[in-house]
Amino acid sequence: MHNFESPNDGVRWSELVDRLDGRLDTLAQSFTARVRQIPEYGDSQVTIPEIRDTARETFRRLIQGLRGGQEDEARVGLLTFASDLGSKRARAGIPPESLTSAVRLDFSILWADLLEIAAPEDAALLASRVDQVWRVVDEFAIRTHMSYLTERVRMAQEESSIQREFIARLFNQSTLSAETSAQVGSALGIGPDSRCGLVAASGEPGVRLRAAATQFGSGQRRHRLFLHESGGNTYLFWPLPPRPARATRSMALQLPPLLADIPCGYVPEVNGLRSLPAAARTAESLAALLRPADSGPVSADAAWTRLAQQNLQDAGLDLAAQLDEAMEECRGGERERLTETVRHYLSTGNITATAEQLFCHRNTILNRLNRFEELTGIDLTVPAQAARLVVAWA
Template structure:
């Protein structure tokens, strides 16, 4: 039995390390076989020869580090090799947990080989050197993992920069060619013909959209992938939607989906945009809807919900104020007649039904008819005619 720390121990330890170094091919083959059992390695773009060659070089550098006093001489080379390995595995798309599983194999394979070549009376020597073996392998594993994470961050930044460039190209062209649409789709990882949802907002709501985007990050493995664009004080977010589902008759129907993080942000919302080429026009629509947001709006505003507001705004921009015309026509009302007429008309516009309106206002049906006739007499608007009723809906939007 060897005594710990004696010159004989050091000599015997170097003998064992020399034997390890003579078995590099066997160590590499064992590692290659076991690492290929990790699914992500078996399916990755890292080839078997590359895994084997890398494993051989890894074990060569590790055994050099096990030489005790000579360990520091090869430490820089070992860590440089670990840094390069971590970077390569990140670029190869190996998941972090798979990389960790692979690197952990180094210690078990080295230690198993040491046990195989050691003599029975080397037990005390191995016990005294287990910390050294673990320390060398752990330092290698830590540097590999740190380099891997650094490279992943760098890749994410590069991807984000490339995506921003292509998204800007997408929004800054009024008419997109099929070629440009395909290029943008390839850069973003979505089909150029994909259905998308889109929102737009400025000010505080725009900041909310940016926060939602930052929360999701690149979103590559999330249900909703949010893509951000900012221009002229307006923030835009868009995301791909699932493929349309087929109806019983076989016609595809798109079911809009709003990411939960956007549900409480008042913004312009276009729920269905078919294809990337339609996004610039949809962005203009969303921006127009965002301009119609009111203080009591608590979430996204779509054209279905705000078409009357949008029409009213466009008419006012053209110098036509329908609401003012109605107000002027009702000026001859006396007492509470104006309020009663407006209340009755608003209820009728929301239901389109005389009987339901009467029930809501606790009035006789004839009373409702009389009020609608009086309103028509004063304003010239017959609410039973859809085109005239729509005029009032827009006026009061």
């Protein structure tokens, strides 16, 4: 590639750079006016004077980078300034897209001003220097973005650490004070009285819950998931949207889609952060009762009989064993017929419907139910007694 610069081009370039250096206020004002038009940048906490002062210093250092003779010193100063700027903008909450748009202004404003102060006969010189201008600005932009992303990661880790501390405080207290729940809510960005959903699992389902939390945290999604791990269990909870005035319960309770196929204990609605510890114990108990056929979250509505059966067994009462003992005198296929009839009756509560399902006369069904009562002492027409059977056969 040929070098078309004349011996005087270096001198002329220095003159143009000096003139740029004398126009720092103009450059800063142009940048300030244009950057305030960028969405989410103009409404940020960064003030106009700060934007203007930072722009002035940015252009001063970029112009230093365009000079000859002190390239290394100027480059170090420029990149150090870029690192500080990236960190500041991250802490100010400037979105990455807005920062990108702002940094791109540097080259266009700088180059437009060069064109304005240059003479027509400088065209060849400018053409030969455009790569230098772009290289200086681009290196500044890259360092700014790298520092911005590094600071964002550090801030996210710090925020995550703080959140984990508050969540642990939330779960590790059996009774929460209003003050503690308010502090936790403030740290998590949700109201202390917010309704929440909660799930719990251990083992492989717990691993899947943790993976789901990571996926939700990687982007902007409809639900916010908060993670807690304790005693081999993984807990996730999330704020529910306000319940519409005319919503049914099923409409108001919403499960994050990524959790739909993970077997776990599920409490669909927790009324306020102060209720989360008790809900966590419920979800943990439900998770301990999961069965191989369960392919998704299991709530107390769906598994209340399992909970009741487990609690009775823990108290030394095994209703299923009592039933087996009571029906020992059955002979032939009588036990199977009685069991089939009773199960159908429990599912419908109707003699006629049970007879139709089993293709029997209703008197046959009545006789079998009477025989079952004779053997077990359970009158299925009495809800309190029928409930014992439902639990026994959970």
